[in-house]
Every structure is written in structure tokens, then in C-alpha cells.
Amino acid sequence: MNFSAGSRWAFRLLMAVGLAFIYVPLAVIIVNSFNASTVFAWPPREYTTRWWSDAWHNTGVRDAVLTSIQVAVISTLIAMVLGALLAFALSRYRFFGRQTLSLLVILPIALPGIVTALALRTAFRTILGIELSIWTIVVAHATFCIVVIYNNVIARLRRLGTSLEEASMDLGADTFTTFRRVTFPNLRGAFLAGGLLAFGLSFDEIVVTLFTAPAGVTTLPIWIFQNLFRPNQAPIVNVVAAALVLLSIIPIYVSQRLAGESTGGGRI
């Protein structure tokens, strides 16, 4: 379609405004972490790298990072297994309740976060009578991470079709060999990309985590949340925030490598 030069420029401008809207706040975070003053004011008057070394040696931050990694790794592994199984079942078989199940899987993420959070807490505390621990966080995280893996794997399975597997079996490979040599290698990218998404989602989660964490367990988002309203901790919080923004480049790079040509390597 022929767009006039004017409308092309209008769209280009809107795109630029949109990208500025996306990136200015992130830039502010990074600049602010070098702000020498302990009180926030824009623009900063003096700059220092002192807060970065302070944050590096901060034991509270270190412990929180370790806890977050533990939770994210375990819940991602659980979600990877369950999500992939579900994707296979729903894409390769027709059975009673299939439609309903495909709708129910997305509920933990389609229902508002506070609902999932409160529901899980109620189940743990009132119905099941379990004391909150790091494991209740893991269980909660795994539950909403399933859908991420499921989405990635089912999209790949649909595109893959079954002809390669049939060819493999016609050539004499049994069910397990076919899975190991044909199905899984074709699936690996989507499977790992889904795992990465789940890891990111879990590492970052705060809404559900606050409701399922016991008093002593502090994940990184909980640490930030607790220190956000303490003025004397502001410089350290700034550095942690900036570090998280900068570190987010790593999963983007990895997911681009994994997803390759496939679109939607995002968090949906």
C-alpha cells in the first residue's frame, strides 16, 4: 500500500515516541545509580561509583540473589516437565475436556495476580495447613510458570507436525529413539526458551511471592520492596535496580539465540 510521506513520518514519530517512553525510565535508573547524593533529585549534581562497590559487598543483597536463584531454578525445572507434558497431551490427542483444560492452564496467569496470590496463600494456610517456607514459594511459582513452557512448546509442536516422527518410525526407530533423536532435538529451542522465560518470570515475581513467603525468606524482589521505603538504603536499591536492568540483556541475547527465527520470543 502506498503511504504518503506525511503518514510515514507520522508513524515513524509515534514509534520513536513509544521507544522513548520505553527506554527513558530505564536510562533514569542507570544514571541514578551513580548519583552521589543519598537523596533523589533529578538531574543528579555529582556522580560516584561508591554505591556500586557498597552494593557488591552488601550481604542482604547477596543472600536475596541466592534465594531468588534457588527458587527460580527449582520452580522452572518443575514447570518445564509439567508444561511440556501438557503441551504434548493437548496438541497430539483429542479427548474429553481438552478445550476446558487448555483454558484452565492459562488461568493462573489470566486471573489477576492478587487473586492467584491470595488463593495460594489461603490454600496453604487455611485448607492444607502448611507452614509457609521456601517450598511454598517454589510451588506457587511453578504453578504460574507451567503456562509459559506450555505456550512455547505447544506452538513448536503445532508447527512441527507428526510427519518427521512417522518417517523415523517407518525407518525402524522405536518410540523412545524417535523421541530422543527426532522429536526432542526439534523441540529443544522452544523448550529452553520457555525455561528461560519461566526463570525470568520467577526471579522477578513479587505479587505472588509476598503472599507465599514466610517472614525469614527474602527473594531479591522482596528485598527491594522492603528497602524501597527506607531512605538510607536508597543508594543500594538504586544500584540493585540498575544492575537488574543491565543484566536483563543476558536473557534477551540467549533467548534470541534459542528462538532463532520464531517470533514472540517474549513473555507471552
Next chain:
Amino acid sequence: MTTTLERPPERTPLPPTTARRRLSAFVFRSRRTRLFSLLTPPVLWLALIYFTAVFSLLATAFFSVDSFTNAVVRTFTTSNIVQVFSEPAYWRATGLTVGIAASVTVLCIALGLPMAFFMAKLARRRSRGLLVALVITPLWASYLVKVYAWQSMVAPENGVLAWFVRPFGISGPGFGTPAIVLTLAYLWLPYMILPIYAGLERMPDSLLDASSDLGARPWRTFRSVVMPLVYPSVVAGTIFTFSLSMGDYITAQIVGGKVQMLGNIVYQNYAANLPFAATIGLIPIIVMLIYLALVRRTGALENL
């Protein structure tokens, strides 16, 4: 007359019948076994944890709390429901939350639709991947960090926006409802752009050409060709923006000043009075179920 007889082709030897082979054959033949073993673990997990959870939330809304010990008393009562429905403050909070979620959704469409259109139809093929990556990138930056960034952006006296508009004699937005809407729109914008972009990319360019060949101006093409085709994708995006906004309480806590969304009421009450918090928690569920029922026929759910 002699004919050379061709040797009959050799048969591929059958693999030896091992236990593994027998198991493989059994798994292959028995569709039911395969399906059962695939479905059992995830369905058990979801049923035991998630549906127990949602069910117990529903049940708890009909329990009450012992005023001395704060312990939940498991006897049926509708007092929470009556209390929430008869108190105008909660109606106002519901209206405010739905209003915020709707504003966020509108803002995300207004910003996301042109961006997605530019990415899918106007940008050079080579730069598309880069633009998608640029839009996705902030999704990997921590949610809390992004809300914190907006605290610095909208802060009333020394915030970035206040500093930016001061030369024009305007004051910054400060903390409150506008700040919540801006921050939530910022957080969920990629969730709106990505489905629309995917929908537009599926739409062949020839449709746009045909429309303009038939004499339609760009606006007419947009309304009569693009919009009907991309509508399910937009609706898919709104499910995210709407639901995520309905359930948020962190944003309101950090940039909302005194503004209380439904999530904040839940957060403040869950420790002392779980049944009451559960009752408030039902409101976003009801709103979302109504919304999902309304959009179900658009086919948006297949676009998620």
C-alpha cells in the same frame, strides 16, 4: 534362452524383540496409556494446587474470623459478602480499579497499535527483528525496578517529568491515579504490542494494496480492512492489560499516593481478616470472568 533372474530383495531383519522394544510397541499401540501418563502429572499438580487454591479462596469468602485470635472460623456466613456489597467505599474502589484498568488498556492500544503497525508494515524487513527485540527488552527488566523507575519519573518536586515540564510552567503529575495509569501502561505495553504485531504480520500486504486499488484512502483502509482483521489480536492484548492492571497492588503502593485499588485493600487485610480479603479478591475474578465471557466470541482466546 537364458534369463538372469534377479535376486529377490533382502528383507530388512526385524530388530530383536527386547524388553525395551516390547515396551515401546505397547506405548505406541496404547493411545490411552500415552495420554494417561502425559496428563496425570500436570493435571494432578494443577488440580491439587491451583484449583484447591481457587476453591479455598471461594470458600474462605464465606467464612468469618474470630475477633480475638484472628483465626479463621469455618462456619458458613454471608456477612462478608453483605458487608462488601452494602458499603459504598468498596463499590468506589471497584469502580476506580476498573477505571484504571480501562484507562491503561486504552492508553496501551493508543500507543501500541501504531507502533505494531509501523513494525509489521512500514519498517524495513531487516529492522523488524531489532524493533521486536527493542519492545521485548523491558519485559526482562524487573517489574519492581520499572515501578521504581516511575517513582523517580513522576515524583512531585524533583522527579524527571517535573524537571522536564518545569520550563513550560507546568508541574509534574505527582503521585496519584494518573501516575498509576502511566506506570501500569508502561509495564504492560509490550503485552499489547506483541499480539497486535503477530496479527498484523499474518495479514498479507496485498489486502492493503487491494483496498487502496479500489480507491480507499488510508483511514478507510484502516477502518474497513486492518481493524476487522487485527481486532482479535487487540482483544488478546486487552486481556493482558486489563487482567494485569486489575490485580496490581504494588504500583498503587509505590506511585499511587493515597489511592487504593482493590489489590491494596486485599493486601492490607489478608493478615488480619482473610475471609474479608478473600471476598474483596472475588471482585477482580468476577470482573475478569465477565470480561473473558464478553470477548470469548471474538476468538481472542486463541490468540493468546
